[in-house]
Amino acid sequence: MPTPETRPFFDGCAAGELRIQRCADCARPYFYPRPVCPHCGSFNVAWFTASGDATLYSYVINHRPAPGFEAEAPYAIAVVQLAEGPRMMTSIVGVPNTPEALELDMPLHVRFERRGELTLPVFGPAGASRETSASRESGATA
Amino acid sequence: MSRGAGVIIAGAAETDQVGRLPHTSTLGLHIEAARNALADAGLTTRDIDGIATVSAPGPVQVAHALGITPTWVDGTGVGGTSFLLHVRHAVAAIRAGYARTVLVTHGESGRSRVGAGGWRMDPSSPAGQFEAPYGTLGPTTTFTIPVLRYMKEYGLTHEQLAYVAVAQRKWAARNPRAMFRDEITVADVFASRMVAYPFHLLECCLVTDGGGALIITAADRSVEFPKPPVHILGTGEASETPMISQLADFTESQAFRLAGQAAFAEAGITTADVGHLMIYDAFAHVPIYGLEALGFVKKGEAGGFIAAGNTEPGGALPLNTNGGGLSYTHTGMYGMFAITEGVRQIRGEAAAQAGEPQVSVVLGNGGMFATAGVLVLGRQPR
């Protein structure tokens, strides 16, 4: 459920852009959305569109699905590192969610999935199809 | 750093039983634990002027149920390590003269959910917006995420991770109150159900009912109590992140390190002085992160250290001697049980007594590497 401070992120996702924030004073990007730079404490921050490039930082493969995710299990809950530096939790699509297929540091690129009311960023192998994945109403948690 | 007046744990006890307690509510577990800790200290509710516990039910409810009108209240609620922070705050309050005798209680019907509120993540919180939509479902799906990064960077093996559970079960086998007491092998761990790869069921904590309580007061009152005093030599607390995805470095916990450094500095000890150690083990990797954050081993060495037998019965550094959250009990907020075991070891009254430790260190975790508390407990004052 977006709040006023996070709405631009979700609006970006709906428009097919990964919009995050950057400090106008120290120039460092950060995530999750908030009106203060966690690196230097400046309140002089602005939104920009990230490249969508990322690498796989770590993950688990969850065998006990959350409500709405029964059809997906076992599924990866991953943390990716954006090319710009910040990390975010995400799903990994376009590749089997198995230990063999999910190699840490593999290059990924953002895609966008409609889940319930919101469009969310998910990540798939870089260089593969960048088409938006099928919509998944069942994944809604809002 | 100024060293204030000495403060002790004068009473410490758990509920009569831990495990499956469907006949007792969460509040009832608090009351039972408080009764037992008061008896342990030879006190009554009339002697208590300070109260600390987490919500729910919270310090106001617990105090009122016991007929206490406290003039010092701490409701710090930062997950399973909250009780370590309560001890730290009580030490400060006693030194400041704000309280004289503080009761810290824990009770949780974690398994039976009797008189326990529902749990729900606020969907508008940062975690609700940026983690929950990806199918997280409690600690098994989040606390566990960092370990694959650690394994890649430091070479921790699946066998070493599994051995954490094996080592702790050896302690549990010596503790009649432990929920699981049959010794296990690495093969048994691998054969248990996969919960969240790479974690099997036996690498995840139990879910139980139970409670515990402490009585904290000034050291100069030690002669008033029936049990030998447990001196609180140093304490520390720190928080890092409300979301596992934002942990700065997935191979370490800053909160563990900072809380440990503060506690060791105040106590004036090094790792060489520590004869007994408790590290909150919600999952098998947490003792690994804890051993390294506290400086007992170098980065990347803890898995091998445990697998070599150093922390099990007969080892040089007895760790999680009650069997831990993996085998003894884990109500949800386990920190109280790590403290009560540290107290028992210092007093020499533990079920699996590990020699005569002069110093016991207790490291508590709150949330998913979110918050840490550390206590240094001693047989002697500083």
Ligand SMILES: [Zn+2]
């Ligand atoms: Zn900045």
